[in-house]
Amino acid sequence: MPQPAFRLTAGATAATCLSLLFGSIIPVTAAAAELPDKAAGPVREAAADGGSDRFIVKFRDKAAGNSMLRDRAYDRAAGAVGTGAEEKRTTAGGAKVIETGRPLDAAETRELTEALESRDDVEYAEPDLLLTPVMVPNDTHYNLQWDLYEDLGGMRMPEAWDLSTGEGTVVAVVDTGMTAHSDLDENVLPGYDMMSHPGMSRDGDGRDANPQDEGDWYGWGECGTSDSSTSSWHGTHVAGTIAAVANNGKGVTGIAHHAKVVPVRALGACGGYLSDISDAVIWATGGSVPDVPANPNPADVINLSVGVRSSCTASMQTAVDFAVGRGAAVVVAAGNEDEPAANVMPANCADVITVAASGPGGTLAPYSNFGDAVDVTAPGGDMSAGDEGGIASTVNAGATTPASEDYGYSQGTSMAAPHVAGLAALMVSANPGLTPARIEERLKATAQAWYCSPGCGAGLVDAAAALGALPAVVAATPSIIGAPVVGAELTASAGTWSPAPLTLAWQWNRNGTAIPGATGEAYTPVAADLGSALTVTATGTRDGYRPASATSAATGKVGPGTLWLALPYITGPVMVGSELTVTIGSYSPGATLSYQWYRSGTVIAGATGKAFRPTAAEEGHTLTVRITARQAGYTSLSSESDPTFPVDKGILSYGSPKIGGTLKVGNTLTAYKGTWTAGTSFSYQWLRDGKVIESATGNTYRLTGQDAGKTIRVRITGTLTGYNGDTRVSAATAKVAKGTLTAVTPKITGTARVGRTLTAWKGTWSPGSSFTYRWLRDGQAIKGGTKATYKATAADAGRKLTVKVTGSLDGYTTLAKTSAATATVAKGTLTAVQPKITGTAKVGSTLTARTGTWTYGTTIRYQWYRSGKAVKGATAKTYKVQAADRGDRLKVRVTGAKPGYTTTAKYSAETKRP
Numbered sequence: 034m035p036q037p038a039f040r041l042t043a044g045a046t047a048a049t050c051l052s053l054l055f056g057s058i059i060p061v062t063a064a065a066a067e068l069p070d071k072a073a074g075p076v077r078e079a080a081a082d083g084g085s086d087r088f089i090v091k092f093r094d095k096a097a098g099n100s101m102l103r104d105r106a107y108d109r110a111a112g113a114v115g116t117g118a119e120e121k122r123t124t125a126g127g128a129k130v131i132e133t134g135r136p137l138d139a140a141e142t143r144e145l146t147e148a149l150e151s152r153d154d155v156e157y158a159e160p161d162l163l164l165t166p167v168m169v170p171n172d173t174h175y176n177l178q179w180d181l182y183e184d185l186g187g188m189r190m191p192e193a194w195d196l197s198t199g200e201g202t203v204v205a206v207v208d209t210g211m212t213a214h215s216d217l218d219e220n221v222l223p224g225y226d227m228m229s230h231p232g233m234s235r236d237g238d239g240r241d242a243n244p245q246d247e248g249d250w251y252g253w254g255e256c257g258t259s260d261s262s263t264s265s266w267h268g269t270h271v272a273g274t275i276a277a278v279a280n281n282g283k284g285v286t287g288i289a290h291h292a293k294v295v296p297v298r299a300l301g302a303c304g305g306y307l308s309d310i311s312d313a314v315i316w317a318t319g320g321s322v323p324d325v326p327a328n329p330n331p332a333d334v335i336n337l338s339v340g341v342r343s344s345c346t347a348s349m350q351t352a353v354d355f356a357v358g359r360g361a362a363v364v365v366a367a368g369n370e371d372e373p374a375a376n377v378m379p380a381n382c383a384d385v386i387t388v389a390a391s392g393p394g395g396t397l398a399p400y401s402n403f404g405d406a407v408d409v410t411a412p413g414g415d416m417s418a419g420d421e422g423g424i425a426s427t428v429n430a431g432a433t434t435p436a437s438e439d440y441g442y443s444q445g446t447s448m449a450a451p452h453v454a455g456l457a458a459l460m461v462s463a464n465p466g467l468t469p470a471r472i473e474e475r476l477k478a479t480a481q482a483w484y485c486s487p488g489c490g491a492g493l494v495d496a497a498a499a500l501g502a503l504p505a506v507v508a509a510t511p512s513i514i515g516a517p518v519v520g521a522e523l524t525a526s527a528g529t530w531s532p533a534p535l536t537l538a539w540q541w542n543r544n545g546t547a548i549p550g551a552t553g554e555a556y557t558p559v560a561a562d563l564g565s566a567l568t569v570t571a572t573g574t575r576d577g578y579r580p581a582s583a584t585s586a587a588t589g590k591v592g593p594g595t596l597w598l599a600l601p602y603i604t605g606p607v608m609v610g611s612e613l614t615v616t617i618g619s620y621s622p623g624a625t626l627s628y629q630w631y632r633s634g635t636v637i638a639g640a641t642g643k644a645f646r647p648t649a650a651e652e653g654h655t656l657t658v659r660i661t662a663r664q665a666g667y668t669s670l671s672s673e674s675d676p677t678f679p680v681d682k683g684i685l686s687y688g689s690p691k692i693g694g695t696l697k698v699g700n701t702l703t704a705y706k707g708t709w710t711a712g713t714s715f716s717y718q719w720l721r722d723g724k725v726i727e728s729a730t731g732n733t734y735r736l737t738g739q740d741a742g743k744t745i746r747v748r749i750t751g752t753l754t755g756y757n758g759d760t761r762v763s764a765a766t767a768k769v770a771k772g773t774l775t776a777v778t779p780k781i782t783g784t785a786r787v788g789r790t791l792t793a794w795k796g797t798w799s800p801g802s803s804f805t806y807r808w809l810r811d812g813q814a815i816k817g818g819t820k821a822t823y824k825a826t827a828a829d830a831g832r833k834l835t836v837k838v839t840g841s842l843d844g845y846t847t848l849a850k851t852s853a854a855t856a857t858v859a860k861g862t863l864t865a866v867q868p869k870i871t872g873t874a875k876v877g878s879t880l881t882a883r884t885g886t887w888t889y890g891t892t893i894r895y896q897w898y899r900s901g902k903a904v905k906g907a908t909a910k911t912y913k914v915q916a917a918d919r920g921d922r923l924k925v926r927v928t929g930a931k932p933g934y935t936t937t938a939k940y941s942a943e944t945k946r947p
Contacts, residue, residue, distance in 0.1 A: 087161035180412030192497035199289025205317035205332035208268030210246035210298030216284035224296035273427030288455025338447035373404035403488030414444030520594030560665025609683030649755025698772030738844020787861030827933025
């Protein structure tokens, strides 16, 4: 399949992009190292440093489901920075991914996001950042897996494997995808390609069910950098560290070699977009992503070896919250910039396990990020003293596209994170009830803090300690207090457990099956419990002890309950657009209430909430609301309110119009209407000194020359069906100042020499400007020098010339620009030809000097010569040959002179001897 070409300019992301130079046991041949040809179909050019051309926007309530409202929001925000915007897709969190018509710089990016976030119907707006793998480049060769078994810098895995190998757990690797590898395939479950950009994904399409790593290589300058890179096979290396097959007689061993890996591809050439990565996290833990089939194998642990310099965005935190809420531990890399990890996302997000990197000595690796955001440290490699200091894992031998399987060393917090992700899988396998918070607590409590200097969290993780043989909690049999009736609270009594203190977790059971969500000390039976017997299981945990569980005796069969519901009444102004609310009073706890509003006794379709805002259709009608309480196992009960007064017309809420922009001819003013009732339509009329400006009926107005010295207002009229219309006029602006012409310094072209013509080049001025010219000699005006060209005269010789260009335009301040001076005007060069002598050279004959054509106005003088010596008194144009000339050759010198020109002399050829 042809690979789409692309190019990203410098500063395409807020991230510090890290090149991935991945070494291999088997050397890559020269042919394999060449970059393949790329077909047409470029990725969009990225924005300047700090800018973006992709954004994530989360709308509230009504706008979330109304494409017209969203389009209007995009148009206004993007229009303010001179471009358009197009909605591309919906994220798993319900936000919209949009692309602008062109890349925006940092200031425009801030302006667009601030404009969107200022809207009442927008929850948040943020750039769709480009994240990159956090991996330190180096060429490597395979040697030993010191990170697993060495006492000093390793994780003491052999002792840990006696207790758990990860069986029954799933780890999602959100990364570059994976390539086939015989040392890993056995432990790989179906994944998904979550990359929405076909150019960056290298597979020529968008999202699909094939998570294969197509290679993240890039050519010179394609990622906004002045280098190129071969493919890293980053995801394959990370997955091998977590779950490479053990005891198969070859290759490497994974931390959790009986766990399963779900590859989720979200990174490609130049990295991956935040919107794709956050969707990948939600999908990996079983969440719903638009147009993507559900993950049949939700992850217990997620590995995110990616990073970007940024605060934790709403999109990323939402994804993390979802994953943690589903019980999945989110393990992330701290970053490789040798700076506080708090500067890097997702390391700085809440509820993640942030991992710094250590080398073979157990101390913090020199590249690793550090600080309060770091939770623990794990082996990430340090190859500064040799290849054997890196982390060995599965890779691919291809320089660009996938080739044969291979093994290779690398280093980085990208390598440290999967060590902890694998250990988390071992912990969940050994204790399925562990929450992400408890996993983090246990990792910290058992870490070896003495290995690491401050800034590396709790210290180096110790797998054996985290999974060590622990004493067991001593359990007692709990009992249930209360009558087993639907709606009546039951309470669990734990009995006496030891050692104290410890933490008790509860699980209520229906006929021996766990009731989802029933994990408190108290439980109120629901309809599903009717006729069933209930038990409660208590699980005691304490750091340093194995957990223990015990289950109570069963209750009798659960009986039905009785509902009650008070009379509702309606509060609020009874008019179109004003919210009415039902006040319910008391009702049975746990009952589900439904609402139905009525217009003069007729059902109002869709009006089924606790609050209702009358529309134009309700004007003149009375309103009532009926509440029905329902609960399985209970008798349903309804109650209806008294009717309201007839609904009156609504009153538009309005804002105070304001005018923004610079009050200067040539600038554009913008009308800011303020906040009005949602759905209001607007018309605009701009006023000059209180009078209507023809055709000025948009929300913006460009000041013309007619506005100079005048004040400007804008009149905004709002209309909405069912409401009384309203018109608001802004305050008058200050008087509009004259515009400032745009201009450049003129230049003089031509040779500064007497007799030559010079030309004034005015450059680019404001459109419509008129011009006059004034030529200056040593700063003094030259009489008659008022055109765009000027011919240097004798008076200019030895002087310097400049030209002053004056531009004028109605409504603008007249502006004059003077050019730089020419070089000193040189004297002119006379045009001359060699003279000729006519006549016969013999005694008594008259010879004549023929001068030919000289520069107009040249004064000519003559001197005749006899055999090279001047003939005294022979200074006329003609000469009569004398007896003294017999036997000599004659010639004539013609000398031309003209003011401002260099005097020039020309000699004729000599005559024959008379």
